[in-house]
Amino acid sequence: MPSHSASWLASTARALLLASCGLFLGGCASVYVDTATRDIPAADIQPPAAPAPARFTFEFQTQGAPNAQATQLLAAQVRAQVAASGLFQELRDTAGDGGWLQVTLNNVPITKDAAQQGFVTGLTFGLAGSAVTDGYICTVSYLPPAGGAAVVASARHAIHTTLGNASAPAEAVKAQNMEDAVRTMVHQVLAHALRDLSREPRFQQP
Amino acid sequence: MRAPAPGSLSTHCATRLFALAGVLLTTGCAQITMGPPQPTVENTQALRGSPLAPAQVGVFTLEAGKPAAMDRSHALRGANSVQSPIQGSFAQYLRESLVVELDAAGLLRPDAQTVITGTLLHSAVDPAMGTGTASLQARFVVTRSGQPRYAKELGARAEWESSFMAAVAVPLAAAHYKGLYRQLVGQLVSDPDFRRALAP
Numbered sequence: 220m221p222s223h224s225a226s227w228l229a230s231t232a233r234a235l236l237l238a239s240c241g242l243f244l245g246g247c248a249s250v251y252v253d254t255a256t257r258d259i260p261a262a263d264i265q266p267p268a269a270p271a272p273a274r275f276t277f278e279f280q281t282q283g284a285p286n287a288q289a290t291q292l293l294a295a296q297v298r299a300q301v302a303a304s305g306l307f308q309e310l311r312d313t314a315g316d317g318g319w320l321q322v323t324l325n326n327v328p329i330t331k332d333a334a335q336q337g338f339v340t341g342l343t344f345g346l347a348g349s350a351v352t353d354g355y356i357c358t359v360s361y362l363p364p365a366g367g368a369a370v371v372a373s374a375r376h377a378i379h380t381t382l383g384n385a386s387a388p389a390e391a392v393k394a395q396n397m398e399d400a401v402r403t404m405v406h407q408v409l410a411h412a413l414r415d416l417s418r419e420p421r422f423q424q425p
Numbered sequence: 426m427r428a429p430a431p432g433s434l435s436t437h438c439a440t441r442l443f444a445l446a447g448v449l450l451t452t453g454c455a456q457i458t459m460g461p462p463q464p465t466v467e468n469t470q471a472l473r474g475s476p477l478a479p480a481q482v483g484v485f486t487l488e489a490g491k492p493a494a495m496d497r498s499h500a501l502r503g504a505n506s507v508q509s510p511i512q513g514s515f516a517q518y519l520r521e522s523l524v525v526e527l528d529a530a531g532l533l534r535p536d537a538q539t540v541i542t543g544t545l546l547h548s549a550v551d552p553a554m555g556t557g558t559a560s561l562q563a564r565f566v567v568t569r570s571g572q573p574r575y576a577k578e579l580g581a582r583a584e585w586e587s588s589f590m591a592a593v594a595v596p597l598a599a600a601h602y603k604g605l606y607r608q609l610v611g612q613l614v615s616d617p618d619f620r621r622a623l624a625p
Contacts, residue, residue, distance in 0.1 A: 276463060282585055284600035285607075287460040314529055321466040328586075360466040366473055369466050 251391035266305040272317040275310040374411035454504040464529035472530035479534035485520035552598030557587030575622035
């Protein structure tokens, strides 16, 4: 059987499992936020000496495709966190003087070893059976007002979901529900990306 | 766009986030209107890569002889569909996608002598069980003071793992289809011939 067909059958079986367990209703799924990417002290993010205003845009993507519903769900949280970072004097919705910060959060399939791909520090638990892992890549791109190439920084994170009596992953923190897990993941992965952006010399002195 | 990969698990998160957003499609029928086009840092960076003259965006239409339905709506598994928020026309959505990119790069000027027009040649999306596909093709023409400077057909295509569950597959297909417009405009603004046509 071709590998893709096998993959799809496996995916379909999982989807049936999720549906039959009533995942939408939160009946029997447990959600865990990986601990490889943790909260960082606010002081780790280094604002420039003279923060400038910037245009701000955010987009959640699923496999690289724009996901309007998830974008709407998370936009306010992401904007508030960027504003609180102190990296910018002001965030604007439209073009104008100043640079442009684009934040993207891409939900990507983890097809191989999650650790090998940089989403987790180690093998938290296998992907076989009734456990699944979702990977997230947060990319912050800052286009300086003076032109030139964008300054880019990124970070990775993961959320694990188990069904039924599956054992909990070793290196992850259980969340109350999926929304709680997603919001925690967003806060942590965005903090790492903003920290790395703030350490870029071209960001500090555009 | 990402090709489907063995063992992909991404549909699970899509399921949950779409569920969080209240897009469950449990009634079996949904009309999805795409969000308005948004500029990207990548395309703005490409437009700023070398000096370009400002341009205006002229008329965008559906290719003559093509079925009008191709410009209005695409069915997604039965009664579900995806539509354009710009005059209910995918050709106008493509036009607006270019407008926002030029505007973000400071290159949009309504009275410019350089005019970019477009013709939608092909548009399709299919969230088939197993592998979903979407494709978009358009012809772009650039004139300056009425003289042709550029004419080329460009195409974009996406392929992804598509769930058997409509609640997952339909919104994901609409998202991939929307992404093609950004991708197609990205091809245009990165095309060296297009950049030469817009050179001052």
